Each structure stands twice: as structure tokens, then as C-alpha cells.
Amino acid sequence: MVSGFETHIELSTKTKIFCGCTTQFGGEPNTHCCPVCIGLPGTLPVLNREVVRFAIKAGLAVHGEIARVAKMDRKNYCYPDLSKAYQISQLYAPLIIGGYVELSNGRKIRLHHIHIEEDAGKLIHQHGDTYVDYNRGGVPLIEIVSEPDIRSIDEAKEYVERLQQVMRAIGVSDCKMQEGSMRCDVNISVRPEGSDKFGTRTEIKNMNSINNIAKAMEYEYDRQVDLIESGGKVVQETLRYDDATGTTSSMRSKEDAHDYRYFRDPDLVTINISREEVEELRAELPELPADRYKRYTAELGLPEKDAALLTKYRRISDYFDEACEGVKSPKTVSNFIIGQIFRRTETEADKEIFDVAVSPAALNELVKLLDSGKIRNNLAKSTLEKMLDTGKGALEFISESDMGGLDENALLELCRNAVEGNPKAVDDYKNGKEKAIKALVGNVMKNSRGKADAVAAEAKIKELIG
Amino acid sequence: MGSISKIHDMLVTKQVSCAELTKSYLDEIEKSNGELNAYVNVTPDAALKTAGAVDKKLASGEEIGMLEGVPMTLKDNISTKGIETTCCSKILTGYKPIYDATVWELLQKENAVMLGKTNMDEFAMGSSCETSYFGGAANPFNTNHVAGGSSGGVSSAVGGNIAAYGLGSDTGGSIRQPASFCGVVGLKPTYGAVSRYGLIAYASSLDQIGPITKSVEDASIVFDAISKQDRRDSTSKGGSPTFDKLDNDIKGMKIGIAREYLDGVRDDVKEAVLEAAKVYESLGAEIVYFDLPILKFALPVYYIIACAEASSNLGRYDGIRYGYKTEHYNGTHDMICRTRSEGFGEEVKRRILLGTYVLSAGYYDAYYKKAQNLRGTIISAFNKAFESCDVILAPTVPMTAFEKGNAISDPIETYLTDICTVPVNIAGLPGVSIPCGFNAKGMPIGMQLIGKSFGEAEILNAAYKYQQAAPDKFIDTKWGVKL
Numbered sequence: 001m002v003s004g005f006e007t008h009i010e011l012s013t014k015t016k017i018f019c020g021c022t023t024q025f026g027g028e029p030n031t032h033c034c035p036v037c038i039g040l041p042g043t044l045p046v047l048n049r050e051v052v053r054f055a056i057k058a059g060l061a062v063h064g065e066i067a068r069v070a071k072m073d074r075k076n077y078c079y080p081d082l083s084k085a086y087q088i089s090q091l092y093a094p095l096i097i098g099g100y101v102e103l104s105n106g107r108k109i110r111l112h113h114i115h116i117e118e119d120a121g122k123l124i125h126q127h128g129d130t131y132v133d134y135n136r137g138g139v140p141l142i143e144i145v146s147e148p149d150i151r152s153i154d155e156a157k158e159y160v161e162r163l164q165q166v167m168r169a170i171g172v173s174d175c176k177m178q179e180g181s182m183r184c185d186v187n188i189s190v191r192p193e194g195s196d197k198f199g200t201r202t203e204i205k206n207m208n209s210i211n212n213i214a215k216a217m218e219y220e221y222d223r224q225v226d227l228i229e230s231g232g233k234v235v236q237e238t239l240r241y242d243d244a245t246g247t248t249s250s251m252r253s254k255e256d257a258h259d260y261r262y263f264r265d266p267d268l269v270t271i272n273i274s275r276e277e278v279e280e281l282r283a284e285l286p287e288l289p290a291d292r293y294k295r296y297t298a299e300l301g302l303p304e305k306d307a308a309l310l311t312k313y314r315r316i317s318d319y320f321d322e323a324c325e326g327v328k329s330p331k332t333v334s335n336f337i338i339g340q341i342f343r344r345t346e347t348e349a350d351k352e353i354f355d356v357a358v359s360p361a362a363l364n365e366l367v368k369l370l371d372s373g374k375i376r377n378n379l380a381k382s383t384l385e386k387m388l389d390t391g392k393g394a395l396e397f398i399s400e401s402d403m404g405g406l407d408e409n410a411l412l413e414l415c416r417n418a419v420e421g422n423p424k425a426v427d428d429y430k431n432g433k434e435k436a437i438k439a440l441v442g443n444v445m446k447n448s449r450g451k452a453d454a455v456a457a458e459a460k461i462k463e464l465i466g
Numbered sequence: 467m468g469s470i471s472k473i474h475d476m477l478v479t480k481q482v483s484c485a486e487l488t489k490s491y492l493d494e495i496e497k498s499n500g501e502l503n504a505y506v507n508v509t510p511d512a513a514l515k516t517a518g519a520v521d522k523k524l525a526s527g528e529e530i531g532m533l534e535g536v537p538m539t540l541k542d543n544i545s546t547k548g549i550e551t552t553c554c555s556k557i558l559t560g561y562k563p564i565y566d567a568t569v570w571e572l573l574q575k576e577n578a579v580m581l582g583k584t585n586m587d588e589f590a591m592g593s594s595c596e597t598s599y600f601g602g603a604a605n606p607f608n609t610n611h612v613a614g615g616s617s618g619g620v621s622s623a624v625g626g627n628i629a630a631y632g633l634g635s636d637t638g639g640s641i642r643q644p645a646s647f648c649g650v651v652g653l654k655p656t657y658g659a660v661s662r663y664g665l666i667a668y669a670s671s672l673d674q675i676g677p678i679t680k681s682v683e684d685a686s687i688v689f690d691a692i693s694k695q696d697r698r699d700s701t702s703k704g705g706s707p708t709f710d711k712l713d714n715d716i717k718g719m720k721i722g723i724a725r726e727y728l729d730g731v732r733d734d735v736k737e738a739v740l741e742a743a744k745v746y747e748s749l750g751a752e753i754v755y756f757d758l759p760i761l762k763f764a765l766p767v768y769y770i771i772a773c774a775e776a777s778s779n780l781g782r783y784d785g786i787r788y789g790y791k792t793e794h795y796n797g798t799h800d801m802i803c804r805t806r807s808e809g810f811g812e813e814v815k816r817r818i819l820l821g822t823y824v825l826s827a828g829y830y831d832a833y834y835k836k837a838q839n840l841r842g843t844i845i846s847a848f849n850k851a852f853e854s855c856d857v858i859l860a861p862t863v864p865m866t867a868f869e870k871g872n873a874i875s876d877p878i879e880t881y882l883t884d885i886c887t888v889p890v891n892i893a894g895l896p897g898v899s900i901p902c903g904f905n906a907k908g909m910p911i912g913m914q915l916i917g918k919s920f921g922e923a924e925i926l927n928a929a930y931k932y933q934q935a936a937p938d939k940f941i942d943t944k945w946g947v948k949l
Binding site for chain 1: 494543544545550561563564565567662663664665666667669670671697698699700701774775777778781782786787788792798802822825826827830834891
């Protein structure tokens with residue numbers, strides 16, 4: 001399988017790309033509009049510089065080269081949702097050239113370029129009629145065009161996830177596929193294993209979920225392979241994916257392909273980008289998810305699985321980093337977040353927002369109590385649950401007497417009680433049942449109300465049993 | 467003294483009230499518009515309302531600006547809020563903009579009294595005003611002749627004394643050519659000097675709004691009022707004031723004449739222009755001849771670029787949001803096809819087709835790209851020419867106003883009449899057409915002064931000097947302000 005993606009991402013600038021209207025999703029039809037974005041005769045676009053800045057950030061985040069000079073072009077086609085009968089886009093001099101997205105298997109999906117453009121409105125079919133809503137018209141988009149470097153459905157899924165992750169992390173888009181703020185056109189072809197020649201490709205338009213991308217690619221891959229194996233030929237065409245049937249069908253053939261008659265938009269001036277501006281924007285970028293992932297695994301020693309979960313959303317990584325401030329074991333922090341806090345933020349949306357009752361500073365305090373040996377793990381865990389329930393700090397639930405652990409004598413006393421009170425477990429252990437010791441340690445922990453050091457207790461018990 | 471300042475004086479000295487003045491213009495329109503067909507939409511109520519406001523100011527002793535209360539008109543491709551703006555096309559019939567063009571906003575602040583909207587070639591495509599959906603405007607010097615185009619209505623109205631001045635637009639000569647035909651002054655400003663916001667686009671990289679007036683001073687006053695930088699038009703830069711530089715000495719000024727501009731020009735026109743050159747020599751200017759061979763590419767370059775941009779600009783007229791919509795159709799696609807087929811005239815369709823063709827895959831490089839490259843070459847050639855002269859003198863049109871019906875019969879022949887005007891648009895330069903005589907039949911002849919980028923002050927100054935030296939060529943002097 002050979003695949004390349006064209007990914008449209010709506011930028012979350014406050015206003016549209018060529019006028020001052022809001023970019024907010026939804027709203028009563030045709031209320032986020034003005035003469036400019038509905039393309040009334042005589043109106044002129046004025047480029048929102050914030051869009052350029054957002055796009056440059058996106059370009060930097062995927063290692064692209066930022067052009068010094070960029071230009072806007074008109075892409076002419078006639079469709080009722082396009083109020084001017086052309087979309088202002090970039091073809092001849094895009095803002096960002098090259099770049100790549102690195103996957104977990106180490107492969108780099110190269111990018112051809114990234115350009116900025118305006119979104120179109122939407123058609124609404126109602127009561128047997130068609131209406132147009134231009135609220136979305138003029139919302140800024142970047143289109144990220146990849147090289148045909150994707151080789152499997154898993155890679156495709158990860159590519160999209162990585163883009164989502166990084167664009168969200170740098171705050172240029174919410175990348176909500178269900179709301180259309182991220183959409184993919186998937187180009188796909190097949191070729192015999194070992195061949196380095198590309199087959200004829202088809203393009204599946206406007207995919208709006210990662211699941212559908214996977215299903216559509218699987219269907220299209222099988223269709224193309226079956227076709228070729230039965231002696232047929234793949235025809236270059238544009239397809240739509242039908243979610244209900246799980247199949248693709250033709251929208252238009254190569255012969256019917258649009259001739260967009262691109263040309264430089266005479267209404268807009270050349271965009272100059274100074275290196276100072278690029279460096280300024282680079283400095284504004286937060287640590288990128290890929291870099292964080294590397295730091296978590298290499299420097300903090302977190303397992304890859306933990307690092308992946310913690311870097312999926314920027315708010316989680318920020319939370320983690322803050323909670324880790326000065327602690328001995330970042331893994332402990334990770335365990336608390338993944339093991340306990342994640343249970344309270346079940347959906348992906350919750351995780352993205354990551355609105356947690358316990359502040360990172362409060363978690364940090366709890367972990368430090370644990371680090372210093374003042375409390376034991378079990379107590380810390382149950383305390384965190386109470387903190388999550390109430391939003392109160394750790395010290396609200398841990399009394400002075402809970403802290404400081406047990407002295408030698410008290411521990412010896414508890415261990416002796418455990419051994420004397422559980423003769424069966426002692427016998428089991430003596431007969432070679434290693435695990436029986438756990439029951440005895442558990443007894444000590446219980447009676448110490450979590451204050452005892454489990455490792456020390458086990459050693460003492462072994463000593464007592466002999 | 468130009469018409470605008472005369473009217474201003476009359477208002478200030480209370481020889482006439484603004485309402486009376488406005489009414490007299492409206493009466494005159496009533497009388498002569500039937501024949502001239504200059505106005506396609508007269509707006510007496512709005513005009514009298516503004517006039518009333520001006521009279522109030524005058525009564526209270528407030529000072530008024532030079533343009534305040536002066537009756538004027540706008541070409542029908544300049545957007546006026548709540549007032550039908552059709553580009554004289556069927557496809558925009560009934561369209562009332564919901565916003566004002568920047569130039570109109572600026573003039574409204576000056577309390578300009580707009581009498582109505584004036585006739586033009588459909589979407590400014592034409593050289594005779596006859597492609598107008600409402601029929602062409604007539605030449606005030608001889609109503610069997612055309613007013614020229616595309617701003618034929620403004621020129622006819624100003625020449626015919628039914629507006630003190632007007633704003634037109636010039637894409638390939640549409641201000642200068644009709645001004646020349648109607649014996650008035652027409653200034654096409656430097657690209658970017660006047661905001662295009664609200665001007666319904668024909669060819670965006672060439673379009674420019676400018677004044678059509680009876681005298682050079684009037685052109686200067688209006689230009690100064692409308693040449694402001696506008697943040698709604700990215701290509702707008704604003705112009706520098708010209709009025710205070712009108713009477714500068716032109717001794718030693720180098721006036722260039724490119725021999726190519728005189729090729730194929732009718733004898734009477736050529737003679738009048740060379741006569742004017744002599745006037746300049748008598749004023750102490752130096753005439754320098756030079757060659758500008760690249761001019762032979764100006765027409766094809768113009769028609770390729772203008773049509774390409776037009777084909778894109780006019781894509782939006784689909785009957786969905788505003789303007790004309792076909793009555794019977796079967797689905798959206800059919801509705802759009804029928805609306806456009808019925809709504810656009812022949813010339814507009816011809817240019818849309820041409821433009822679509824030159825931008826098409828496989829032809830883009832051969833036509834559009836080549837034209838763009840040549841555009842660069844033409845700009846350089848003008849820059850070089852301006853190393854050896856200060857302004858360029860040329861005929862505005864190779865001929866005088868033709869008889870009605872002649873333009874429609876042969877479009878290619880008509881395109882050729884643009885030969886002297888289009889180079890200025892291609893190079894984005896300022897050009898002013900002023901009257902320089904009459905032919906044997908009494909039809910006016912025009913010449914143009916072409917300046918360096920943003921050199922409006924220089925060409926208006928040179929034009930003004932000529933006007934002072936040859937006042938009998940100007941109708942302002944001949945006819946004065948009619949009341």
C-alpha cells in the first residue's frame with residue numbers, strides 16, 4: 001500500500017482569514033458573515049496576519065521550511081457554498097515547504113508543503129430544498145500535503161494522530177474531526193511487494209474520523225488488489241466513502257477532474273516573512289509532544305507506554321511536568337495520573353480538557369510526602385481518591401500520627417502479632433509457599449493503618465519465622 | 467476657475483441655495499437624459515436630502531468644503547448602500563448593496579450631492595457604452611455619436627452639463643477614452659492611489675477609480691478627496707495631494723512622445739496632439755521623442771490579463787444570493803447555467819470565455835504566464851522612458867467618437883481603439899486625458915499625459931498649464947456652469 005494525505009485543519013484564530021467575522025463553530029446560519037466573506041460584488045479580502053503566524057507555527061512544529069515570500073492564488077470552481085466561485089488558496093508560492101511527521105516506528109512521513117486557504121460555506125438540505133450557510137466561509141485553513149510515504153493503515157492512523165497531537169499542543173487548532181475542523185483526503189494505490197513503481201491512485205475525499213479513514217483505506221486497498229489480481233486496472237478517480245455501507249464510490253473520474261485555473265489573486269499583496277518573525281514564533285512554541293516523549297523516556301525513565309499517554313494532550317503533559325517538580329520518582333507521578341486520575345477523565349474529550357479537581361501542586365505535595373517516607377503508598381493512593389472527590393489538599397486527610405512511619409519496636413510488635421495470629425500462613429510459608437508471606441505482611445500493613453514499610457516488615461517476619 | 471469652485475462660490479455667496487442648484491440639475495436631467503441616456507438611475511430624494519443638509523449648514527454660517535453640495539454622479543459599478551448598483555448588466559438588476567464603496571463613503575463625508583448612477587458598458591467591458599443592458603449613452607456634442615466607454619454615462623453627464631463631475635473607473639481606458647470623446651477631463655490614477663473597495667471588479671489588477679470633470683482643477687480637487695489609503699483594500703496606498711501643486715512652473719519640463727503612440731492614429735488627432743506639443747514648447751517645456759517598441763504587445767497583454775481576471779471575478783453571479791435569477795430551471799446546476807446565459811450580454815460572455823481559455827490547463831503558460839512576463843517588460847520600458855522625460859504625451863484615442871452602432875459590429879476593431887490607453891493600466895501609471903481640439907465635424911479630440919507612478923501632481927500640473935494656455939478647448943470655458 002502506498003498512501004499520501006491531504007489534511008485540512010481549521011486554524012483557531014479569533015477572526016476569519018480575510019475579514020473580521022468570528023470563526024466560532026455553529027451559530028444561526030449566516031450570522032457569522034459580512035459583505036467580504038459572502039463575496040458581495042466589490043468587496044476585497046484583507047489577509048489576517050494572525051493566520052500567517054498560526055500557519056508558521058504549524059510549519060515549525062512539523063520541521064517545515066518557512067518561505068520568505070508567499071503569495072495567494074485563486075482556485076476557481078463553481079459551487080453554491082463558495083460565494084465568490086473561487087477559493088483563495090496557495091499554489092505557486094505556499095507558506096511552508098517540506099517538513100515531516102515522525103512515527104513511533106521511526107519512519108518519517110515527508111511533507112510536500114503546507115499552504116493557507118479559506119474554508120467554504122456549507123449546504124443544508126432541508127424540506128426538499130437546499131440552503132447555504134456561509135458561517136464557515138472564510139474560516140482559515142491550513143492544508144498539509146504529505147508525500148506518498150504512508151505504507152499501512154496503522155501508519156495512516158498514527159500520522160493523523162500525530163498531526164492532531166502536535167497542532168493541539170501548539171494551540172493552532174482543536175483538530176476536532178467530528179466538527180470538521182480536521183478533514184483528510186486520502187490518496188491510495190497498491191503495488192506488488194518489492195516494487196518501487198507507484199500504481200494508479202484513487203483519492204477518497206473528506207474523511208472525518210480516524211475510524212473511517214482506517215475502514216475506507218482497508219476497503220479501498222482490498223478493492224484495488226482484487227481488481228488487479230483479477231486482471232483489471234485501477235482507474236484514477238475521486239471517491240467518496242459511505243459510512244453506512246463501508247464502501248467507496250466514484251465522485252468523478254480523471255477526465256471530469258476540475259480545471260481550477262489557478263492564478264495569482266490580484267487583490268492580495270505578497271506576504272513577506274522576516275527571519276526575525278519566524279524566530280519570534282519559534283520561541284513561542286511550547287515543547288513539542290515528540291520532544292516531550294523523548295525526554296520522558298530518556299531522561300525521566302518512564303516506560304514508552306506511560307510517555308505516550310502523558311504526551312497525547314498538552315494539558316496532561318503540562319500537568320505531569322508541574323506535578324513532577326522536585327520529586328524523586330516521576331514514575332510515581334505517572335502512576336497516579338494514569339492509574340487514578342485517568343479514571344476520572346474517561347473520554348478523550350475529558351482528557352484533552354483535563355480539568356482535574358487536584359491541582360498539579362497538590363499532587364506534587366502528596367508525592368513528596370511519599371518520597372520522604374512520611375507516608376506509605378497505600379495511604380497515598382487512598383488520600384488521592386479523597387482529594388479527587390473533594391478538591392482538598394493531602395494534609396486534610398493525613399493526620400500527624402499517620403506520618404513519620406513506625407519505630408523499630410512497634411514494627412517488631414506488629415510482626416510478632418501477625419506471626420502468632422496466623423499459624424496457617426506461617427506453616428504454608430515453611431512448606432515452601434513463598435506467597436504466604438504476603439498475607440502476613442498484609443496483616444502488618446492493615447494493623448499499622450498503612451504506616452508500616454512493607455519491605456522492612458517482610459524482612460522482620462522472615463527473621464521471626466526463621 | 468473650474469466648475470466645482472464656481473459652484474462652491476455660488477453656494478457660499480448665497481447666489482443659489484444647494485436645493486435650488488440640485489433641482490436645476492434634476493430638471494436638466496429630466497429634459498436631456500432621454501436623449502443622452504447618461505443616467506440609468508436618478509436619485510432625486512437622496513440628492514435633495516443632502517442638499518437640504520448643506521443649506522442648513524450654510525444658513526447657520528458654518529464653513530463648507532469644496533465638494534460640499536456640488537451635484538455629481540457615480541458610475542453604476544461603484545457600490546452605493548441601498549441604491550441599485552447594476553454594472554448595467556441584467557444579471558445585477560435589482561441588486562442593492564448593503565455597504566458603501568470607500569470612495570462614496572469619502573464623498574458622503576464631504577456632503578457630495580449624488581444625482582444618480584450613470585450608464586456604462588456592461589461590467590465596464592466595452593469602448594462605446596453600447597454593451598450596457600440599458601442601451602448606450604449618447605455623446606453630448608452629437609447625440610448620433612457614442613459617448614465612449616466604458617464610463618460613457620459619467621462623461622456624457624459631465625459633458626452634457628447634467629452633473630458637475632463624476633467618478634468613473636478605468637481598466638483599459640474607461641475613464642480617459644469617454645472623457646476624450648465627450649470633451650472633458652478624465653484622470654486614471656496610479657494603481658493603488660484610490661481604494662477599489664466597493665468598485666465591482668472587472669479586472670482587479672488594472673481597475674482604478676478616478677474623476678471625470680470639466681476642468682483640470684476639478685479633477686485635482688476630486689482626486690485629492692478620494693485618494694486616501696484604505697485598510698479594506700490591500701493594494702491601496704493613497705495618493706499625495708495635487709491641488710497645491712497645480713500652478714507650478716513647467717519650464718524645462720521634459721515631455722516625451724513615444725513614436726509608437728502616433729502610429730495608426732487618425733491625422734486630425736495626430737495634428738491636435740502635435741499642436742499641443744507646440745503649446746508646451748511655447749510654455750518652456752522640452753519635447754523629446756523616443757521609441758517604445760514594446761507597446762505593440764500592450765493590447766494582447768491587456769486582453770489576456772483583463773479577461774483572465776474577469777472570468778474569475780464574474781464567477782460569483784450565479785443567481786443564488788442577489789441580482790437576476792432565471793425563472794424556470796431544473797436543479798442548482800441548471801439554474802446557474804440559465805441565469806448566467808440569460809443574465810450576461812454578448813461582450814461579457816466573450817471575455818469570460820476568453821479569460822477561462824487563457825487560464826486553462828495547458829494554455830496558462832502560453833497565454834497568461836507570457837502576458838504576465840510581458841507586463842513586467844512593459845513596466846520596465848516605462849521606467850526607462852521616464853529616465854529621459856518627466857511626463858509622456860500621447861493621443862488618448864486614435865480617433866474621435868464614432869457613430870452609434872459601429873463598435874458593436876466589429877469587436878476586434880473596437881479593441882484596437884484601446885491601443886493608446888491600455889499601456890497605462892498595464893504599467894499601473896497615472897494618466898489624464900484632456901481636450902486638445904475639435905475635428906472638422908466639431909467632435910472633441912483628447913490627449914493624455916502619462917506620469918510616473920504616483921506622479922498625479924506632475925501630470926495635473928502639466929495639464930493645468932495647457933488648459934490655461936488653450937482655454938477654448940475646454941467646455942468649462944465654452945459653456946460654463948449652466949443653471
